[in-house]
Amino acid sequence: MAHVVGIDLGTTNSLIAYMDGETPRAIADDKGRTALPSVVAFLEEASAESVLVGEEAKQYLTTRPKSTIYSVKRFMGKGREDLKDDLKMLPFSLVGQEKEAIRIGIGKKTYTPTEISAHILRGLKARAEKALNTPITKAVITVPAYFNDSQRQATKDAGKQAGLEVLRILNEPTAASLAYGLQKEKEGTIAVYDLGGGTFDISILKIKNGIFQVLSTHGDTLLGGDDFDRQLLKRIRDEVLEQYDVDLLKNGALLQEVRLMSEQVKWQLSSQTSADVSLILPDNKGRYERQFTRSEYEGMIKGLIDRTLESCHKALSDAKLSPEDVDEVVLVGGSTRVPLIKERVGDLFKKVPHSELNPDEVVALGAAVQAKILSGGITDMLLLDVTPLSLGIETMGGIVSRLIQRNTPIPTTAKEAYTTHVDGQRTVSIHVVQGEREMVGDCRSLAKFNLTGIDPLPAGMPRIEVVFLIDANGILNVTAKDLRSGKETTVEVTPTYGLSDEEAEKMISASMEHAKEDLEKRQRIESINEAETVLRHTEKALAQGSDLLDGDEREKIEAIMTQLKAAMSEGTHRQIRETLTELNQVTQRFAADLMSQTVKEALKNKKLSDV
Amino acid sequence: MNILSEDTGSERGHFFEMAGESRPCWSCQSDQVTFFNCSSCTAIQQFLHDTDYFTSFNMGYKLNIDLDLLEKQYYELSRRFHPDYFQQKPKEEQEISLGNTAFLNKGYQTLKNPQKRAAYLVSLVEGDDHLPTEAPAELFEDIFEIQETLEEIRALDQSDEAEFKKLKTVLDVSLEKMREFELDEKEKLHSLFVKWDCIEADRKGGSFTDEQKGYLPQMKQILSHTAYLDRIINDMKAAV
Incomplete structure (x- = not known):
């Protein structure tokens, strides 16, 4: 039988696993190593495209820093402007125009992160084909639970490019819970704290009778072990610059060496209380030597750990649980070996976290289990996952109308009816966004499309129904339908890069920080929309019922209308509201008269019995 | 079973x-x-x-x-x-x-979710899934004050912590009141549930009874209140 494999496409290391009967197993290389370093080296001088992957590529990190790519997962589904300064501490070059996907420049060629990832996947595929002696064509690939739609799509595309049919994009912490559940055969509420090389996820799950139900998930797709290393790297860079006048950032090979050294220090400090660093500087500038203690290091990474704990609190709050409700905490990802993490996570959940499963392999093993479920080999286990980020659509004034809330079980659909704002409007554009903020500009743009050919009708008359469908991969499909004509537009949501992805990473935490200004913005726009409607009606009424008004009254109304227009362009939402109320008051009598006149006219030619 | x-x-x-x-x-x-x-x-x-x-x-x-x-x-x-x-x-x-x-x-x-469940039932019976969001009339004065306080917090200089604390205390008191009111509303909703279920248990197929339909306006009003209260409570929490 053909094997369907599970793949953990990681920031630092990638793994491939399969089901050996009832047991998931990670596939090792000739030397018995299961982890394949997620490193791809391009050897320019070699014939055609000589590309090395994994351990073979890793050796070129310091000798060919410009053409040896690592941590490419951080760039998946991202635009150039998404990158922070931190990420610019890279020995290889990132190219690409604004609002376009990031590309990595190697010699004269450029590659997308998807293409680089496809090389890693090909390496894993070849390893499995050799070990199992059978072609591998189908796979489950894992992604961080907090990956957005673009990042999921980019990962799926990488699978396709590597010649794999991607049966499922699976969330990493959920995968880990499957492997955990299978081994431990336990039921209850578990929290999976997954800190990898570049990403962080926390998922809260309920396990009962073979059902693995995700209650909530939260995370940060730009926070991982890499960032711990970067803290140390920055410290060393500053010290070397100050003491020896050598800038590591100007020397790719040296930068790479120090980055690897920082990683070593992290590992050493996980078991020792101090670690020594020694670096020979070029041009006979001497030797930088330094001892780092564990407590000094912990001081550097404390802020990063705090951010993960904030995510944990948010996930608990979304699941409507308190730390005591969690029965077990499972640590996943190599970075959870750092003692301070175990300690802090233990403090938060008030219990000692489990770390007896191999934190490097558990995600791939879980992916293999899911692969077997999907191929019909397991029928008593079932994953019920959620979508990590809210989905919505842009409405008047750039406000997000949310259709699907974060942590909604998937697959799911949402329907919403929309209408036109201008008489005779024939096209409605639909802008789909993902994120927790109130304003479109602060969310991640997923797709823009037009529904054309709407029958020309007065504003507000057409009914356009938009249906969002999030499939079991967490990937979105959108359909829009004009309910009068039955005309339909389907949209495959393809990654639109750029815009505000940096926001997308921090969307929930930012939505907390910005809630105040968002609220004012939202309220202001809502008042403006309302004021516009009232103004339009008033103008119409003034024209229709001019005989019902005396000069004074008309003047008064017009004065307040002018005031309202001024408030709309410059005032706060409060001022707009107050002026609106005033306008409503002065027009009250007139509106009532106008109404009764209209009613009278309508009834003029009818007998009372007809009414 | x-x-x-x-x-x-x-x-x-x-x-x-x-x-x-x-x-x-x-x-x-x-x-x-x-x-x-x-x-x-x-x-x-x-x-x-x-x-x-x-x-x-x-x-x-x-x-x-x-x-x-x-x-x-x-x-x-x-x-x-x-x-x-x-x-x-x-x-x-x-x-x-x-x-x-x-x-x-x-x-x-x-x-x-009890509120979503009730709103869904209302929409099934009445064929209209739009539920308004309305502030309870008894709370108009409090809500006016809350909006004012929220406004003040927004206008506040970030560094003015003393003033922020003062306003936060004011808001915390109102928050408690809003929560209590919402709890009361939820209890009222619950007692309507009991009444509805009582009749439902005896109903032998066919359409809903007039007595059942008679509870819907009250349910709708409570739901429009809780929807409003949820929102203002969120706004208040966000502000502090």
């Missing part, structure tokens, strides 16, 4: 025998269609467009529901319809599985 298992499904099955409309199997045209699949060719069937959440979860049109039972049904139904179990099946069945599961997921989210 597992009321969704096939052996007991037939006796309790009236919910699953497609109230109203019936339809042959899309695949083999047989009319031996159950809620879950076609008895003749085993292909799964799309839920009928008039299937509602109460019916599909076999909960009856009751407003106080056993949440453990609901969860159990949700798991059972997920096992029947989840796309993970249809990867090897024809594309048509995959699509039906996707649509049915999305329906069940939404249904579970709706029935789990």
Whole structure:
């Protein structure tokens, strides 16, 4: 039988696993190593495209820093402007125009992160084909639970490019819970704290009778072990610059060496209380030597750990649980070996976290289990996952109308009816966004499309129904339908890069920080929309019922209308509201008269019995 | 008792025998269609467009529901319809599985929450799913004050911590009041649930009674209040 494999496409290391009967197993290389370093080296001088992957590529990190790519997962589904300064501490070059996907420049060629990832996947595929002696064509690939739609799509595309049919994009912490559940055969509420090389996820799950139900998930797709290393790297860079006048950032090979050294220090400090660093500087500038203690290091990474704990609190709050409700905490990802993490996570959940499963392999093993479920080999286990980020659509004034809330079980659909704002409007554009903020500009743009050919009708008359469908991969499909004509537009949501992805990473935490200004913005726009409607009606009424008004009254109304227009362009939402109320008051009598006149006219030619 | 298992499904099955409309199997045209699949060719069937959440979860049109039972049904139904179990099946069945599961997921989210459950019932009976969001009249004065305080906090200089603390204290007091009011509203809603369920237990099919329909306006009003209170409570929490 053909094997369907599970793949953990990681920031630092990638793994491939399969089901050996009832047991998931990670596939090792000739030397018995299961982890394949997620490193791809391009050897320019070699014939055609000589590309090395994994351990073979890793050796070129310091000798060919410009053409040896690592941590490419951080760039998946991202635009150039998404990158922070931190990420610019890279020995290889990132190219690409604004609002376009990031590309990595190697010699004269450029590659997308998807293409680089496809090389890693090909390496894993070849390893499995050799070990199992059978072609591998189908796979489950894992992604961080907090990956957005673009990042999921980019990962799926990488699978396709590597010649794999991607049966499922699976969330990493959920995968880990499957492997955990299978081994431990336990039921209850578990929290999976997954800190990898570049990403962080926390998922809260309920396990009962073979059902693995995700209650909530939260995370940060730009926070991982890499960032711990970067803290140390920055410290060393500053010290070397100050003491020896050598800038590591100007020397790719040296930068790479120090980055690897920082990683070593992290590992050493996980078991020792101090670690020594020694670096020979070029041009006979001497030797930088330094001892780092564990407590000094912990001081550097404390802020990063705090951010993960904030995510944990948010996930608990979304699941409507308190730390005591969690029965077990499972640590996943190599970075959870750092003692301070175990300690802090233990403090938060008030219990000692489990770390007896191999934190490097558990995600791939879980992916293999899911692969077997999907191929019909397991029928008593079932994953019920959620979508990590809210989905919505842009409405008047750039406000997000949310259709699907974060942590909604998937697959799911949402329907919403929309209408036109201008008489005779024939096209409605639909802008789909993902994120927790109130304003479109602060969310991640997923797709823009037009529904054309709407029958020309007065504003507000057409009914356009938009249906969002999030499939079991967490990937979105959108359909829009004009309910009068039955005309339909389907949209495959393809990654639109750029815009505000940096926001997308921090969307929930930012939505907390910005809630105040968002609220004012939202309220202001809502008042403006309302004021516009009232103004339009008033103008119409003034024209229709001019005989019902005396000069004074008309003047008064017009004065307040002018005031309202001024408030709309410059005032706060409060001022707009107050002026609106005033306008409503002065027009009250007139509106009532106008109404009764209209009613009278309508009834003029009818007998009372007809009414 | 597992009321969704096939052996007991037939006796309790009236919910699953497609109230109203019936339809042959899309695949083999047989009319031996159950809620879950076609008895003749085993292909799964799309839920009928008039299937509602109460019916599909076999909960009856009751407003106080056993949440453990609901969860159990949700798991059972997920096992029947989840796309993970249809990867090897024809594309048509995959699509039906996707649509049915999305329906069940939404249904579970709706029935789990008492306010959403009641709003859904109201929309079923009245055929209109728009519920207004309205501030309770008794609270107008408080709400005016809250808006004012929120406004002041917004206008506040970031560094003025003393003033912020003062305003926060004011807001905390109002927050407590809003929460209490919301709790009261929820209790009122609950007592309406009890009344509704009492009549529902005696109703023998057919349409809802006038007495039941008589409770809907009150429910709607409470729901519009709780929706408003949820929102203002969120705004207040965000501000402090």
